[in-house]
Each structure stands twice: as C-alpha cells, then as structure tokens.
Amino acid sequence: MKRIRGRNMKRRSFLQRATGAVAAATAAASFPKPAISQGLMEWTMVTTWPMNFPGLGTGANLLADFITRGSGGRLTVKVRGAGEIVPAFEAMDAVSGGTVEMGHGAPYYWKGKVPATQFIPSGPFGMTAQELNAWIQYGGGQELADKVYGELGCKFFASGNSGVQMGGWFNKEMNSLDDYQGLKMRIPGLGGEVVKAAGGNVVNLPGAEIQPALQSGAIDATEWVGPYNDLAFGLYKSAKFYYYPGWQEPATCLDNFINIKKWEALPGDLKALIEAANAAVNHLVLGEFIARNNTALLVLLTQHNVQLRRFSNEILYGLGELAGQVLNDLASRDRLSREVFDSALNFRKDAIAWSKTSEQAYLAARGLPFKYAEPSTG
C-alpha cells in the first residue's frame, strides 16, 4: 500500500486552493456550522484516501457514519478526501494543528514526523490482523500508540485493517534472492528497506505514477495492496506476474487520529461512541477485504491473464533474515521506536506459538484433500 495521491479532483473547491496551515485554518473556520448554536457539533475528517476509495476510503465513510448516526447528529462527521482540504500527506498537520478535528490514514505515513509510527502497524514478517488487534487491545499496544501519537498532538485509534496483502506485481520472474540485485521496485516503508538490503533499487512513487512507470520499464515491480484494490487500480495492464504472500505488509492497520484537545473536550458518551465505532470499523474493513479479494483475484487470473506466483521458500527465508536485521537497526535509532518494537516483538513471539496450535494448524487441517459438503443445487 502507501502513498495514494488524491485523484478525485472534481471535488476541488475554493477550499483546496487555500495553501498552508493558516489559509486552511481560515477556510475551515469559514465552514457553515449552523448546528453548533443548537448544541450540536460538526467535525471534519480529512483522509489520505480519495473519496470512496474501495476498502480504505469506504472505511473512513463507515467511521463517520457510525459516529454521526450513533450520536443522533450531536456529532456529525464530514469526510473529506485527499486533496479536498489538504493534500493526503498534510492530513496529520491539519489535525495536529487543529485546522480540522480528525483524520484517517495509516500510521507509517507519519514516520517522517515520529519514526515510531512505522512500528505500530504490522511490518515485514510481523503479526497477522487478529494478532495485531489483540496486541493493540490487550497487549499494551493502545497505550504505546497513544504515547507515539501524543508526540503528534493526537489520540490514536486502529481503524481498519487490510489483512495479508499481496507480494506485488513483477515484470520478471523471481527465482532466487539474487534476483533482487538491481531490481527497480516501488515498495515504500519497512518492506522497501528490506528489498534495499537485498540489493534492490527501491523507488517511491505516488499511486498515479505507478502504472506508467511499470509500462515504460522505469520500474520492474511494484507492490500495492491486494486483488480488490489492485484490480480497481489497473496494475494488471502493465505487469505479468502477481506474487504472494505479502511478507512486507501482513496486516497493515489504518489509523484514526483525533486532535488531542478536541478529544479531551468531548463528553464521555461521545468518547465511548468513537471508541466503539473505531473498533467496529477496524473489523469491518478487514471483512470487506476478505469478502472481495478472492472474487477480484479470480477476475485477474481468468479475465486478465495474470500469472499467480508464490515466492519460493529460499526467497522468503532470505527476506526474513534481512527483515530481522533491518527492523532491528531501524528500531534502535530512537528510544520510542525501540519501546514500540520490543513490545510488538514480545507479543509476536507468543502469538506465533499460539497460531501454530490454532490458526496455522487449523488451516493446514482444513487444507487436507478430504471431500467436504457442496452447496445444494436444489
């Protein structure tokens, strides 16, 4: 995933021409908010996604909808897509600075401001979605994330999860770890650091520039999200091989960040509602990806002649070794990153042991070639 450039520019209005925090603040202050005089509130949620972007933008919509409906309109949340009020990656500044009240994006988008944010979602060879959620809720992750987002002047909520992503789109077959030598690949974040350590030539491109770059041969490969998003994005038009599994992003969580002063000033019932709404969305977004990915994958394979490939164990083993070193080095650069990473590492170890007895063992059992029931034709 990462770095979707706002493309829905038709929604451009006078607001978007405002540049810089001061102008944006002025613009936001000029929003009509007639309801406030009746004791009702209207909040704006800026997102890093184009409006209604499948799974991600629709997750932000769901969150706004739960809060607005659940509060009976006492707190109406309006969603604004990337570029409508501020560009995607200025969403955090707009919330930190109080221009708008809340935002929706992904933790690693803010690593340039606070490096520890990139250790909150699950990184290369990290936890699965349900393990990550368990860590956040019952393993100390929420408290650490609040500490990290506190540096940004925000309250943190996990607010959606894309589940296990795909490994990416490649225009050459990957047969061994050596094939990463000189590979020009668009893969941002921690996954990109691992590919770099494997000898890759890692570049970062915003969403809109990926397909042309693949088409022209400027890059050999790219990762994005998974079939549901990748089909919509048209990446199959410019790459032949679709690799799995997504070792680099096994469970990227989305974030809902709320200006800390606005959060603290809320009455308890709205705080509880926002907490429940985020937990609900965290779970619903994952459900949407799981429900839609397989159908999309089938379309890619049968209608667009995409060739599905599994990374070999040799490649995965090699990337796993590199990931351990790279993440360890990065986490050691500042105290807060180390604190988050250590907590996640401890939980990961326990979660893996339990998964081997539960999820992983069960999936292996279910995968045995017995004949199961079939839907009735009647």
Next chain:
Amino acid sequence: MKRIRGRNMKRRSFLQRATGAVAAATAAASFPKPAISQGLMEWTMVTTWPMNFPGLGTGANLLADFITRGSGGRLTVKVRGAGEIVPAFEAMDAVSGGTVEMGHGAPYYWKGKVPATQFIPSGPFGMTAQELNAWIQYGGGQELADKVYGELGCKFFASGNSGVQMGGWFNKEMNSLDDYQGLKMRIPGLGGEVVKAAGGNVVNLPGAEIQPALQSGAIDATEWVGPYNDLAFGLYKSAKFYYYPGWQEPATCLDNFINIKKWEALPGDLKALIEAANAAVNHLVLGEFIARNNTALLVLLTQHNVQLRRFSNEILYGLGELAGQVLNDLASRDRLSREVFDSALNFRKDAIAWSKTSEQAYLAARGLPFKYAEPSTG
C-alpha cells in the same frame, strides 16, 4: 464450548426463585426503573454465561458498557449471569417472550428451537473467525441470521468470537480414526455428530459435571474452549493429553439477540450505537482470546504437565470426510438450514482460495526458520 451451567449462585435473589415465563415477567416488571420517567431506558441482558466468565461473560459486559456509556445513560444495559433471572438456556425464551430486552449466548444453543441457528457459527472444518465475520458482514450472513432469528422473535448480532478452539482433553492417545470407536466423549453440537459418525459414544454434560466424569472414567475425553478458559476450568486435573487443532469449532461466534419489537421501537441513534457496539465486541473478544491463550497454554504445559498433541493427518482427513457427510445430511432436514449452510459453503470456498494466497501462505512463510529480531535487553 457449549453448555456452561450458571455457577455464580451467590447472586441468587428473589428474582431467581421465580420460575416460568409468567413469574419471570412479573419479577422483571418489578425492577426499579426510576429513570424511565426522565426519558431514559434501562434494559436487561440475560446471558448464558456465569457473570464475568473469562472472554465470554466479560464480552457481554463490554457490550453493555459500550451501549450504556455510548448513549450517555439514555439506554442503560444491566447484565445478568446465567441463573440470576432465568437459567442459561431459558435466555432465549426470556427475550423472545419480552420478559427481558436482550440476551447474550451462542447461536447453536437455540438449535432445539430453530435448527438453522447451528449453521450460523462456523462448524466442523468451517470458516475462521475473520472469514466468518466477512460472510456475516459482506456475504449475506447478516440477512440470513436475521431471518433465522426472526423465527425466534429476535434481531441478531454477532457479538464475540472465540477463534480456533482446542481439539479437547483426552485420557488416551488418539493414533488413528479407529480410536474413536467406542470413545466416550463429551462433545456437543455438530462436532459431536461427527464424532458419533466416527463411532464415538457421545454424551452431553453441563460444565460443572465434566471434570468429575473425566476423573471417574465415565468419559474418556471432552472438548471445551481453549487454554484461557480451560485453565480456569481446571480440566488439566483429570486429563493427560491436550489435542489440537479444534477442527470442530474453528470460529464459534457468540450472539446478541434482541427482542424484535424492542429493537424496532428504538430510535435510529441507539440502533446505530448497538450495531457499532456489537461489531466492536465481536472483534475485542477474539482479541482477548488471542492475547490470553498462549500464556495459559504455557502454564498448562509447564506447571501442570499437560501433554500437547496434534491430531494426525489421518485422523483429521477422516473427520473431514465424515464432517462433509454429516453436515450435509443435517442441513438437508429443513429449508432454512439448507439456505444458511449453502450460503456459508459458497463463501467458505472463496475464503479458502483467498486464504491459500494470503493468511495460510503468509503463516507458512513466517514459520520458516529464519532468525528474526529479538527484543532489546537494554
């Protein structure tokens, strides 16, 4: 899981001495509800769990808490454990009949009333928690469950998930499918039907009678939930071998059932709040099990000398074959069961295909023996 008898009898009050629906209704009507006069509501949630039972009863508490806090007290939900107002398995009658407004339990508890309920949670070799949730939310499961619960006069919400359970506690080693011949095992529900088809002598016992029966040799084996619950239950005192994976209950969902007239009379904001609160709890309960199971498993293995055993592929293959036949036969006995099972089967097929490319493939990759990062000691 299944059939926890309410054991917290210290909470017995005059209410519990009331027997039968009429008496219970009278008792409930005599609850002090002073708040109603101020436009505030108080609802009672009867549960099939003892108060505060780990993971399950605490899930019901979480739900009540989100609704009560999120509504600012406009709708206060009071939780009552099994046996406090009605015995565990009369919870549905109490809600259907309007004695109380809502309940918390598990769908298959109501199979004696509407057989299709048992096809709503994930049965033998069925979907994982995140797949089941995706089916409920995005695959038509919610609509079907509402149809099924409509027969009971209730609105349905998925409200917690125990994740992959354990295979159970055994006093003899299971080396082949033949070892099920004559095995006296407490295993209720669809899993019990499969064990019966394998030649087992299946019995059903309420929670409190399981350990004595294991101890005396009246039964050879039992299933329950997983380490977190099983440790609290003390089953390790009477059985040597702890088998995995829990092929019989890979993702049992809990249910929140609401009297349909009470539900329909709610204003939209409280409906949205209850919907969000259930989705939140659905996800939080699973997180609690994942966070607690491994620690509990370690205690069982290291402090109580429990021997962990994996069912062989031969056994799992054989049980898988039998499960297909048994479930197919049971589902074909009535139209509604068939409708639910067919929908779940179709979704399961897609979910398995996606899991092989995502979750299952990822877990295998993560399980390779590379050296990963370790928590810092500093």
